[in-house]
Amino acid sequence: EVQLVESGGDLVQPGGSLRLSCVAYGFTFSRYSMNWVRQAPGKGLEWVSYISSSGTSIDYADSVKGRFTVSRDSAKNSLYLQMNSLRAEDTALYYCVRSVRALLDYWGQGSLVTVSS
Amino acid sequence: EVVLTQSPGTLSLSPGERATLSCRASQSVNGISLAWYQQKPGQAPRLLISGASSRATGIPDRFSGSGSGTDFTLTISGLEPEDFAVYYCLQYGTSPRTFGQGTKVEIK
Numbered sequence: 001e002v003q004l005v006e007s008g009g010d011l012v013q014p015g016g017s018l019r020l021s022c023v024a025y026g027f028t029f030s031r032y033s034m035n036w037v038r039q040a041p042g043k044g045l046e047w048v049s050y051i052s053s054s055g056t057s058i059d060y061a062d063s064v065k066g067r068f069t070v071s072r073d074s075a076k077n078s079l080y081l082q083m084n085s086l087r088a089e090d091t092a093l094y095y096c097v098r099s100v101r102a103l104l105d106y107w108g109q110g111s112l113v114t115v116s117s
Numbered sequence: 118e119v120v121l122t123q124s125p126g127t128l129s130l131s132p133g134e135r136a137t138l139s140c141r142a143s144q145s146v147n148g149i150s151l152a153w154y155q156q157k158p159g160q161a162p163r164l165l166i167s168g169a170s171s172r173a174t175g176i177p178d179r180f181s182g183s184g185s186g187t188d189f190t191l192t193i194s195g196l197e198p199e200d201f202a203v204y205y206c207l208q209y210g211t212s213p214r215t216f217g218q219g220t221k222v223e224i225k
Contacts, residue, residue, distance in 0.1 A: 044218045047216070059213070061213050099209075104207065104209065107162055109161055
């Protein structure tokens with residue numbers, strides 16, 4: 001069974017940094033591209049970042065470009081999101097999502113990031 | 118970027134009724150790369166439909182998708198109590214991937 005388990009969410013002050021992690025179970029992690037998608041409280045879904053199976057192709061939403069960095073470690077079946085210069089509008093539940101030919105198929109349960117002073 | 122507009126914002130229906138949800142794109146969606154997701158309160162989104170009309174594994178056949186180009190539809194042929202939720206469309210043919218704002222299907 002495919003499982004994605006996020007961690008690392010926390011309350012952080014504006015301008016601060018945070019690193020999210022996602023551990024994958026139940027599939028060959030190294031063969032799949034991965035994404036981060038976020039959802040602000042009571043709002044809709046926003047795609048944040050993509051990384052290819054090899055890690056050589058990476059993409060970001062304009063709203064986070066230059067502040068967030070996605071990476072992966074296939075030896076640990078893990079996906080990461082380093083978030084710097086955090087803003088109030090980054091407050092959201094961050095989902096780790098597997099993709100197959102660009103389609104987002106399996107989602108984790110999310111990790112909550114709150115940016116507030 | 119491709120903007121997806123879902124309508125209506127809220128659909129109030131009774132169990133057993135047919136639900137028709139619309140997703141309109143600001144430009145033609147590449148290769149019918151359009152998906153639908155269901156999200157219930159406190160849960161992650163669940164994939165229902167990919168490629169505009171292909172049901173994901175384990176999705177009941179009361180869910181069907183159709184459309185191409187800029188106009189897409191999700192139909193639920195007879196609402197079950199567990200179908201009351203928020204539904205999102207996603208285009209994944211062009212970067213950045215974009216979602217519609219969601220349609221809430223609520224019990225009338």
